[in-house]
Amino acid sequence: MAENQKIFTLKQVVSSIRKTIEERYQQLYWVKVEMHKLNRFASGHCFPELLQKEDGRIVAQISGTIWSHNYERINKRFIHLVKEPLKEDTTLLMQVKVSFHETYGMSLQIVDIDPNYALGELQRERQETLKKLTKEGLINANQHLNFPLLPKRVAVISAESSKGLSDFMNVIESNTWGYQFFTFLFPAYLQGDNASGSIIKQLDAIKRVKSHFDIVVIVRGGGGEVGLSCYNEYQLCKAIASFPLPILTGIGHATNLTVAEMVSFRNSITPTELGDFLIQAFHNFSTPVTNAIKSIKLHSKNKLTEARAQFGTSSQSFKHLTKQYLTNTNHILVQHGRKLKTEVRENLFYNRSKVLRLQEHSITSSKYRLRQEQETIERVKRNIPILYKQTLNKTAIELSQLEHSIKLMDPLNVLKRGYSITTINGKTIGENNSVELGDKITTKTSTFKLVSTITRKDND
């Protein structure tokens, strides 16, 4: 070490640092930090650990200070706005003053914390949880479980002293229908920082004895709206979503649904409503059973009435048709009898008329035949005089012709025309009968008979 080197006291140095820092950091800064531990002391002052992580590694760390009066103010606003008290292990936007104290060293004095940022962070956490469960396919897992027909055996997660629990028990135990439930309480914190772990632990316990239960209910009541952010926590929500029994929630609050409520099998606004829901499930089972009696009664009667009616109709029509059948058959038989009679009479009548027709024909044709014959005879009779006269006339004509010829040939008629016949010895003169001179010849005329003597004879 050099001799001329100046030696400072620690106080001098620390005061110099303080002076420098005070000069350098005179204003207030808004800083985003993770508040690891709150470290509230009995005095009411808090000395939280502030840090920043990158990839899980702490890259910056510093102590913080919240003076009691600031804490009260900040916390009140948080509860009002965020519905949560100021909590450890959260990222906050805080207004800080860099301060250096000679004995306490560097710290960030926290004068205010923005509740809206915290609200945003909570929202982000909620979204984160939803996103993760969705990605893991668990978001509807509990809802996809089969709800028992009768949610009779109930594992209850609640706080022993909870008003919600007593409301719930009151509803299911004092029902007037005699519905019997079996409940078993698994006590747990229902809000605040310890709630998540406590509930998860009890869920694990229930899981071990799940064969004794039909459903799990988580009931909480009268706790107000504060401290419910645990129900958005991923671990708890995952435990609920993936639980093998249906989990029904009734954690009684009026704000946005928490993720736990969303992924549970069913959410009721209040424990009372949850109890009513279970009673309703019993009703839903009981009503059809009760109605079944009425329905069976009604419909069996109807069925039997209908069967009787149908049967009655059949047996009526059987009697009726049988009688009708006999009547018809009788009628047909009678008809055939009548027809037989008619046909026989017709047949006889027809045959008789045929005989009569033949009788008629025999009369007319015989008479006709005789008349024809008569006419023929008459015709012949009329013809005979005609024919015989014809014959006589013909004969008379022939005869008169001959008579005429004879007349012409009669020699007397020849003489009348001036001819004469000369005979000798009564014979005409010819080759065989020649005349000689001196012979006496007779000449006959029409009027005279002349006798002459041949005086000369000349040859032709």
Next chain:
Amino acid sequence: MTKEIKYTDAFEELQQIVSDIEDGEITVDELSIKVKRAAELIKICKSKLTSTEGDVNDILKELESDA
């Protein structure tokens, strides 16, 4: 006697005479005898005709009177 000769025979003889005369096979000497015979035959025939007509008319008259 004349009644005994039949009309047919008489008529045939008459026809024979006429045809003989026409054929000139009869001499003038015979001629008048033949003509005489013919006249006789004609008379016979006429008489036969007349009597037949009478007979027949009687029969027919009787027939008609029956009808």
Next chain:
Amino acid sequence: MTKEIKYTDAFEELQQIVSDIEDGEITVDELSIKVKRAAELIKICKSKLTSTEGDVNDILKELESDA
């Protein structure tokens, strides 16, 4: 005696006579005999017809009275 000849034969004979007369195959000598025969046959036929008609009428009258 006339009753013994059948109508058919009588009628045929009659027709024969008529046709003989028509054909001039009957001499004057036969004529009156034939006409006489024809008249006889006509009478026979008529009589047969009349009696047949009578018979038929009798039968029919009897038939009709039965009906």
Next chain:
Amino acid sequence: MTKEIKYTDAFEELQQIVSDIEDGEITVDELSIKVKRAAELIKICKSKLTSTEGDVNDILKELESDA
């Protein structure tokens, strides 16, 4: 004896006779015999019809009295 001939045969014979008469296939000589036969057959047929009618009526009357 007439009872022994069947109606059908009687009727057929009757029809034959009537059609023969109608067709002029029967001579006058046969006519009255045939007509006589026809009358006989008509009587047979009628009698058969009457007796059948009687029988049938008796049967039918009995039937009706039963009904």
Next chain:
Amino acid sequence: MTKEIKYTDAFEELQQIVSDIEDGEITVDELSIKVKRAAELIKICKSKLTSTEGDVNDILKELESDA
């Protein structure tokens, strides 16, 4: 004996006879025999019907008395 024939057969035979008579397929000679048979069949059928009617009425009466 008549009881041994079935109603159906009896009725069919009856129908056949009636239709044969209607169609003129039965001669007068057969008619009374056929009608006699038909009457017999009608009697058989009636008797069958009557006894069936009796049986049926008994059964129906019994049924009604049960009701």
Next chain:
Amino acid sequence: MTKEIKYTDAFEELQQIVSDIEDGEITVDELSIKVKRAAELIKICKSKLTSTEGDVNDILKELESDA
């Protein structure tokens, strides 16, 4: 034995018989047998209906008295 037939079968058989009678598909010869069978079936059906009604009423009465 009658108890062994089911109501449904009995009723169907009954209806078949009724429709057969209606359609005239049953001969007179079969009728009384069929009617007898139908009467039997009617009795069976009635008895079945009555007993079922009794059974059902008993069960329901018991059920209601429990409620």
Next chain:
Amino acid sequence: MTKEIKYTDAFEELQQIVSDIEDGEITVDELSIKVKRAAELIKICKSKLTSTEGDVNDILKELESDA
């Protein structure tokens, strides 16, 4: 035996029977059997509503043995 049937199955079977009866899909023959069965099932279901179940001690024992 009836205790062995699960109430859920009983409930389902009951509903099936009820809907079958309501739809008229049950014959008269099945009716009393089905109604009887329904009565049985109704009893099972009703008793389930009011029966006491679950044993605290068992649960505690199990919880402790695991822990």
